[in-house]
Amino acid sequence: MLRSRIIPFLLIDKNTDTVKTIKFSNRNYVGDILNNIRIFNEKEVDEIVVLDIDISNLNYEPNYEIISKIASVCRMPLTYGGGIKNISVAKKIINLGVEKICINSAAIKNINFLKLISNEIGSQSLSVCINVRKEGNKYSIFSNKLEFVNIDLIDYITDLQLNGVGEIIFNLIDDDGSLNGYNFSFLETINDYINVPSIILGGCSNYENIKLLFRKFPKFASGCSSVFIYKGKFKAVLINYPSKNQKEYILNG
Secondary structure, three states: OOOOOEEEEEEEOOOOEEEEEEOOEEEEEEEEHHHHHHHHHHHOOOOEEEEEOOOOOOOOOOOHHHHHHHHHHOOOOEEEEOOOOOHHHHHHHHHOOOOEEEEOHHHHHOOHHHHHHHHHHOHHHEEEEEEEEEEOOEEEEEOOOOOEEOOOHHHHHHHHHHOOOOEEEEEEHHHOOOOOOOOHHHHHHHHHHOOOOEEEEOOOOOHHHHHHHHHHOOOEEEEEOHHHHEEOOOOEEOOOOOOHHHHHHHHHO
């Protein structure tokens, strides 16, 4: 059985500031990325994901300097995503001390690219993020620019797993920043097609919500952003994470 994971997601922009979004827009500055990483170190988190949400849209290469700085201060398994378009970039990021790379746009454009990367760095170091939104009665794939991608979601999940992907992140656009709870209806739709470790991101409301996720869908890890960044109804920026006792309750209570 897969180990249950509770994973903070941090978004950085073109200025390398940490930001939080709502439905992929309405950005709010939430601190210096290196300071935020250091705070999560103290919280002893399971692992952490850092996504550059501007770099691919700007068609730039990743900011290797900030990735190197993040990796140097990070004391937990680190995944980085953003601007990874070829094998040399992927290997360079791994060599900076990042455990996993996360790919989005490049996988949509050429799924065969994934097998090439998997052969180079190992499937355990390759994650793909899928942006998902409900359109009518079905769930569809969208780009980071919120453009519809004409690929069937279930077919894409199957193809990813056949092409060496070691992990899939499902990023639910309409639940991003909502704090309304995970979309369990979506998970019911895809659950039977998942054969690799996967993460649900978007909507996490509280620790009880994480506990319910693990009970109902043990294949999935808990990806969280707002719930670990904000505190209280006025959303004051305060980095938090379950204590050992809270985590024990979530996992076993």
